[in-house]
Amino acid sequence: MTENRRETEKIYETDGLTFVFDAEVLSCDARKDGLFDVVLDRTAFFPGGGGQDPDTGFIDGARVSGMRQNGGEIIHVADRAFGKGSKVTGKVDAEKRLWRMENHTGEHIFSGIVHRLFGFDNVGFHLGDEYVTIDTSGPLTLADVEKAEALTNEVIRRNEKIEILFPEKDELAKMTYRSKKELEGQVRIVRIGDTDMCACCAPHLPSTGMAGYFTVLAFMPYKGGTRLYALSGSGAVKETRSRLNALKTASETLSVKPCDVPAAIDRVLAENAAREQERVALLTDLLELKIAAATASTTATGNESGNGYRAVFCEQADMRTLNRVGEKHKEGALFFLAVAGPAGKRKYVMKSEKIDLKKAAPAINEILGGRGGGSAGEISGSASVESEEQLFEAAERIAERFRQ
Ligand SMILES: [Zn+2]
DSSP: OOTTOOOEEEHHHHOOOHHHHHEEEEEEEEOOOEEEEEESSSEOOOOBBBTBOOEEEEEEEEEEEEEETTTTTTEEEEEOOOOOTTEEEEOOOHHHHHHHHHHHHHHHHHHHHHHHHHHEEEEEEEOOOEEEEEEEESSOOOHHHHHHHHHHHHHHHOOBBBBEEOOOOHHHHHHHOSSOOOOSOOOEEETTTTTTTEEEESSSBBGGGGGGOOEEEEEEEEEEEEEEEEHHHHHHHHHHHHHHHHHHHHHHHHHGGGGGGGHHHHHHHHHHHHHHHHHHHHHHHHHHHHHHHHHOOOOOOOGGOOOOOOHHHHTOOOOHHHHHHHHHHHSSEEEEEESSSTTTSSSEEOOOEEEEEEEHHHHHHHHHHHEEEEOOOOEEEOOOOOSSHHHHHHHHHHHHOOOO
């Protein structure tokens, strides 16, 4: 450490609720990006760590957009210069910091409880701006998650004091605490009653009650353990409100009580599946009738010789049903050709056991005025066929060209 470098007094280490503070500028250096590295004698700006992002805010109206730590010195990246020795007022973005502290504190309580109940560690913690993720070292069931969540909220309700400890080395050796990595130098312990002891550098709430409410939004298996998405405090309340609104809309739409929404959705899905079956049956009947009528009226059937074709034009047909019907009708015919879909978006499917369709595709595409391809037995693509009449004309030209 050089002569005029000295350790910044870190207000956030012992007091997470001071957001406005007075300080003296110790140094101010211009950066290459046009901003300035400002060091104060004391700061409430947390430089980031322990899964929590650096604070933002203002020093005397200058925006603080970044933070870093150099040994015991905290550096604020500000958008204007300050004279050495000038007195300034720092203002941390309190809303953002509170949101993070609520969620970080909720995470400590929950992780401590999961560790105590199941012996699992929190092996990955991310405190995002939307939600928090917690990765546990072992798998949790829904019942496990519900139990740990309920106990977390009990600790919140008891409004227990959250203590920050700086134990001596021998004292620390006797302590049992959660820690993600080997720590050097002075270790800072965040103690939440009998619930949790964790080595962590980030600012926390002074008592559990301020976390308000903790909720797990979702969880899933992850790397042999469980990844949980959670929220505490104001974020949890806001998210819960938005989910309740969504449930309210669903319950009104389905005309059932909120708790009966899942059963009502199952019922609607079952009804839809039955209707879909009915639709496919009716469509199949329609296609069969159309094919029978066309086969009976066309002069070019040649059905006995197997040189006849089957063609069908049906705007409402879906490709899946056409494929199924086509599989049946290609047998014993020169080919099966169907055109479906609304005007401007027509599609064709063609099947044959007698013509190598892969080879014939360019000629067929030209006749159908579209583009497509596939295998020797089946091709499909777009078509510009406007009517049933046009389809029959095209089918006749194809038959003439490829009839053996
Ligand atoms: Zn922490």
